[in-house]
Amino acid sequence: MPRPISAVISRAALTHNLLTVRRHLQQSTALQGGRMPAIWAVIKANAYGHGIEPAVQAFSGADGLAMLDFVEAVRAREAGWQGPLLMLEGCFEPRDLDLVTQYRLTLVVHGDMQLEMLQTIRVPRPIDVFVKLNSGMNRLGFSPEEYASAFERARALQSRGVLGSVGKMTHFARADDAVGTGPQMDVFRRVIAGLPGPVSVCNSAATWRDPPLATQSEAQDAWVRPGICLYGASPFEDLTAAGMGLMPAMTLRSRIIGVQSVPAGQAIGYGARFVAERPMRVGVVACGYADGYPRHAVDGTPVVVDGYRSRLLGRVSMDMMMVDLSDLPALGVGAPVVLWGQGGPDVDEVARHSGTIGYELLCAIAPRVPRLLAD
Numbered sequence: 442m443p444r445p446i447s448a449v450i451s452r453a454a455l456t457h458n459l460l461t462v463r464r465h466l467q468q469s470t471a472l473q474g475g476r477m478p479a480i481w482a483v484i485k486a487n488a489y490g491h492g493i494e495p496a497v498q499a500f501s502g503a504d505g506l507a508m509l510d511f512v513e514a515v516r517a518r519e520a521g522w523q524g525p526l527l528m529l530e531g532c533f534e535p536r537d538l539d540l541v542t543q544y545r546l547t548l549v550v551h552g553d554m555q556l557e558m559l560q561t562i563r564v565p566r567p568i569d570v571f572v573k574l575n576s577g578m579n580r581l582g583f584s585p586e587e588y589a590s591a592f593e594r595a596r597a598l599q600s601r602g603v604l605g606s607v608g609k610m611t612h613f614a615r616a617d618d619a620v621g622t623g624p625q626m627d628v629f630r631r632v633i634a635g636l637p638g639p640v641s642v643c644n645s646a647a648t649w650r651d652p653p654l655a656t657q658s659e660a661q662d663a664w665v666r667p668g669i670c671l672y673g674a675s676p677f678e679d680l681t682a683a684g685m686g687l688m689p690a691m692t693l694r695s696r697i698i699g700v701q702s703v704p705a706g707q708a709i710g711y712g713a714r715f716v717a718e719r720p721m722r723v724g725v726v727a728c729g730y731a732d733g734y735p736r737h738a739v740d741g742t743p744v745v746v747d748g749y750r751s752r753l754l755g756r757v758s759m760d761m762m763m764v765d766l767s768d769l770p771a772l773g774v775g776a777p778v779v780l781w782g783q784g785g786p787d788v789d790e791v792a793r794h795s796g797t798i799g800y801e802l803l804c805a806i807a808p809r810v811p812r813l814l815a816d
């Protein structure tokens with residue numbers, strides 16, 4: 442028998458979430474009298490842990506897919522995706538450009554090295570690019586001072602037939618908090634003013650809260666880039682995924698494989714972090730940090746056992762964790778456990794108890810956990 446752990450992936454939930462984001466965007470753009478942007482569904486990091494192939498199937502209604510690993514881009518093509526594929530970090534070395542032309546990939550160009558690589562190549566067909574502006578996050582992109590000349594160099598490559606469409610792009614650092622996209626959007630608008638071509642901005646948080654291109658007349662061809670919300674988790678601290686109408690696409694499931702009766706005063710697990718305050722019944726779950734469950738989860742982190750809410754007791758170990766069954770006397774070995782997802786706690790809730798965000802938990806699911814397709 443394999444261990445009883447699995448990550449159940451719901452393509453129906455992925456499709457539902459894309460539709461939910463699209464509807465929300467439609468409403469907010471209509472309210473502002475703008476045009477509906479196109480959607481790059483972000484499937485980087487193995488589709489946030491869900492698997493490239495199920496994501497490609499479920500997101501057949503997206504306008505494009507975005508990722509940054511060339512292996513994942515090839516997998517998306519091989520899974521049958523015909524539309525645009527955006528490489529969010531562009532190419533890393535000159536030989537990547539062979540894959541770019543072979544698999545018709547769209548590139549982000551964020552630095553001089555990448556422009557230099559494009560200077561020397563011959564291409565069977567022009568490559569579409571987005572030239573990235575560093576509008577304040579200080580991660581990738583040309584500075585506002587450098588941008589016009591980088592864009593001009595890209596346009597020169599376009600007139601030589603090396604590049605096809607040349608667009609403008611930036612990424613927001615604070616779309617999910619009270620500051621929002623405003624300050625960076627001001628920089629972006631100022632720098633790209635008058636430059637032709639499509640525009641791409643907006644992760645999930647900005648797509649949901651303030652899609653800033655809605656009223657912008659120059660944004661004929663706008664693309665947003667939601668990721669996390671497509672997987673049924675929230676980018677916000679003050680708004681849950683359920684509150685956004687999203688459905689969890691990954692359900693991490695396991696079972697109780699042992700039960701202990703622990704007298705009052707005895708400790709549970711490594712380092713004796715949790716001490717039983719009364720005689721307790723403790724269930725051992727076949728799920729540990731080697732499966733991707735966060736070791737930093739605190740005592741009390743929610744877990745659902747056979748539909749009943751329970752809590753983590755003691756430190757998570759490599760392959761197991763302990764949960765409280767004191768008030769659930771009917772449940773024992775074999776009882777189903779949901780660590781997060783449908784019928785269990787929200788992944789964001791587990792993340793909050795572990796000092797991290799849902800993103801990290803979803804993409805940290807270990808390769809040893811089998812992924813099962815639910816629908």
Ligand SMILES: *Cc1c(COP(=O)(O)O)cnc(C)c1O
Pocket residue numbers: 483485529612643644645646666667668669670676
């Ligand atoms: C990851 C990423 C996104 C998607 O971000 P979410 O917060 O998951 O929606 C969008 N754009 C870029 C450049 C990214 O790296």
